[in-house]
Amino acid sequence: MTKSATQEATAKRKTYSAPALEKGLDILELLAGEADGLNISEITQRLNRSVGELFRMLVVLQQRGYVSLENGSDRYRLTLKIFGLAHRFPPVKRLTSISAPILQRLSYDIEQSCHLVIYYEGRGHVVVQQDSPSARVFSVRLGAEAPLLNTCSGHLLLSFADQNTRKQMLTRIPSQHHTDDEFDLEKVLAKVQSQGFESIQSAQAQGIQDVGYPVFDYRDQVIAALVVPFFEYFDGSRHTSIKEAHRYIKQAAMDISTSLGYEPG
Structure with a gap:
């Protein structure tokens, strides 16, 4: 592969994106630094995204056991699944x-x-x-x-x-x-x-x-x-x-x- 071809391939790799995955990872990384958790309004504000963009992500992460809602609370917290x-x-x-x-x-x-x-x-x-x-x-x-x-x-x-x-x-x-x-x-x-x-x-x-x-x-x-x-x-x-x-x-x-x-x- 020529030098220009290598540079082009590298550039393409850098521009690859998976928006849904990135949103999910953004949520996990944000909650990792919040021992007391955050509600959905705080999460959307911190990540500068809309509720519509993140709501389904939070539901799926909760279903998969990566985040949880404390009893009687609207705050999402990271679980120990990643630790596991x-x-x-x-x-x-x-x-x-x-x-x-x-x-x-x-x-x-x-x-x-x-x-x-x-x-x-x-x-x-x-x-x-x-x-x-x-x-x-x-x-x-x-x-x-x-x-x-x-x-x-x-x-x-x-x-x-x-x-x-x-x-x-x-x-x-x-x-x-x-x-x-x-x-x-x-x-x-x-x-x-x-x-x-x-x-x-x-x-x-x-x-x-x-x-x-x-x-x-x-x-x-x-x-x-x-x-x-x-x-x-x-x-x-x-x-x-x-x-x-x-x-x-x-x-x-x-x-x-x-x-x-x-x-x-």
Whole structure:
């Protein structure tokens, strides 16, 4: 193909368009940045399009499960369907396949449940979960959300993110995840980063001490938080103390990290 023919082919590729697809993608990209959702009037204004142009797009996206209307609300929100599709993507799939046997071993070593949390759109999400082999189990549901501001996993994901990424993460936190409790977040995150782990009382359950360590990828960036909701029996039948559990959890986080290509300094 001659140079002029190549340039002509490139120009044609650049001018190809699929208006319906572009409208749908515009809606998804817009809603991805709106944790509280938008009503159809706000969507049309933001995209500078008419209701007639976008109404059918929204109906189809809702039918296919990509957007949803909250009960009693006219606001459209992005669902986790795209997250689910991304979960099939090799890097995420690799994370879950690598971590699953390590978490299973960890749960048997310390007789506690454990889970792995990644960041997505202003929230943490549990992507791998392993129950304790014990007859008495406390665990977090696979797919559950973890608020960033008051959870062990959230503190880890924020603490070990670079400064620019952390700022973006904070701006995407849903309004309902903000609390009236006043605390110095920067001080909390600095402490977590300094000690290399987080250990706090669970914000969701009484008597649970959440212990977590960061998981890094080959780029030396935090990719997940490994968390154990640690609890003790009154009869003392658990053989592993929380101090001993720290050693196992730290090692498990490191095993996952090195399997992902992380090279500790």
